[in-house]
Amino acid sequence: MHSCRLSPLQRFLLVFLGAMLLAAGVLLYQVHHFLHTAPEHPGTPLVVRISPGMSFSAIAALLESKGIVVDRTRFALLGRFMNKAGSVRAGEFTLHTGWTPMQVLEELGRGRDILYPLTIPEGLTWWQTADLVQASGLGTRQGFARIVSDRDFLARWHIPGDNAEGYLFPETYLFPRVAITTPGNTPTEQDLAIANHLLAMFREKTKELFPPDMSPEAIRDILTLASLVEKETSRDDERARIAGVYANRLRKNMRLQCDPTIIYGIGPDFDGNLTRKHLRDRSNPYNTYMHPGLPPGPICSPGLASIKAALHPESHTYLYFVARGDGSHAFSRTLREHNQYVRTYQLHR
The missing domain is CATH 3.30.1490.480 (Endolytic murein transglycosylase)
Known part of the structure; x- marks a missing residue:
């Protein structure tokens, strides 16, 4: 019998080939793992x-x-x-x-050549945003309205409540114009894309503001206060002060007495004339003259400045404010002082 001995060169070639096969296997595994694995599950x-x-x-x-x-x-x-x-x-x-x-x-790679802007200003309600979607030609009012009140959609974005009011972030967006072929009030893919985009922008813009352990309900309370601030003033130098007024009233168990909340509760049919009957209407859950505490939810989608003001209200002792008529407000600590400002800036005017 002849023993089969490998020369040093043959042994080297076998070891080299084995190493190459092993390296190729590792590489193939890494490529397969990369192609079929997402960074997170379920993801964001x-x-x-x-x-x-x-x-x-x-x-x-x-x-x-x-x-x-x-x-x-x-x-x-x-x-x-x-x-x-x-x-x-x-x-x-x-x-x-x-x-x-x-x-x-x-x-x-699914992009189109031309994108069209959709501008959502601060302070719009969800139905006003739906009107803008319709007017832009990028989606449908009915479809968008159904999506932002869909339970599965709200659960996916961790939004408590009946709709996405307060979360439709004000910004200018770019969307392709697509043919709308869905009849009736059935949401189109574009309606869903627009709604998802607004919510994704909200999350992107506020991710550094809310602590990771803050509950969805606590975030909604902040947005509710921010929406009141957004509706009361357009001046950045007043937002934190107005937030401080509401924070003081909440601490003292005083009614917030915010007119915009009543208007929101009346809904799209409000004709612009706020009456004493509206102020005394207990059936309106958003009537902060009749019901204590914050309203049931946001009354519009606030901008970033109002959200920051709600998170960090100004520390002071003011309990009242009244519009001066030039976009600014007069703040007061007592009802007597407030009534004087009302006579000065509103009744006499």
């Missing part, structure tokens, strides 16, 4: 803004910083391998940390 929707002229490598780095992909280098290589690197348009996207890299890439 996030708004991402792609600037004009942004390279795909820069886009990959941005997505990694947002936690939407875990490896910028591999995502950039995936985009080039799939021939998608040059097809990403500029604009805002609602992406998700629960998506795989392929899902993210497909969403980025």
Whole structure:
């Protein structure tokens, strides 16, 4: 019998081949894991803004910083391998940390050539926002209205209450114009995309404001107070002071007596004339002349300045304020002083 002995060169080649096969197996596993694994489960929707002229490598780095992909280098290589690197348009996207890299890439490549602005000003109610969606031609009033009061939609965004009032963040958004073929009040995909985008923007803009352990109900209370501030003043130098007035009244168990809450409770049919009958209407749950504490929920979607004011009310002893007629307010500590300001700035006017 002849013993089979390998030469040193043959042994080296076998070891080298084994190492190469092992490395290839590890690489294939890493590639498979990257392609089929999302950064988080169940994940979070996030708004991402792609600037004009942004390279795909820069886009990959941005997505990694947002936690939407875990490896910028591999995502950039995936985009080039799939021939998608040059097809990403500029604009805002609602992406998700629960998506795989392929899902993210497909969403980025689903863009259209022309985007149209949708501007949501501060202080609009949800039905006024629905009117804007309809007027823009980007969606439908009825479809948007159904979505923002849909229980599954609200649960997905951790919103307590009957609708998304207060969370439809005021901002200018960019959307493609699509053909609306859904009849009646059935929401279209575009209605859902718009609603999701507004909620994702709210989360993006406020993520540094609310502590991670703050409950959805506590956040809604802050938004409720912020919505009162938004409706009472457009002056940044007064927001925290007005928030302080309401905070003082709440501490003293005084009625807030905020006219905009009554108007909100009347709803879209309000004709612009607030009467004594409205002020005495106990059936209106938003009547803060009749009912103590905060109203049942926000009365509009406040801007960032009003949200910050509600989180950090000014510390003072004011309990009243009245409009001067020039956009500013006169603040007072006593009812006697307040009544004097009312005579000066409203009754005489």
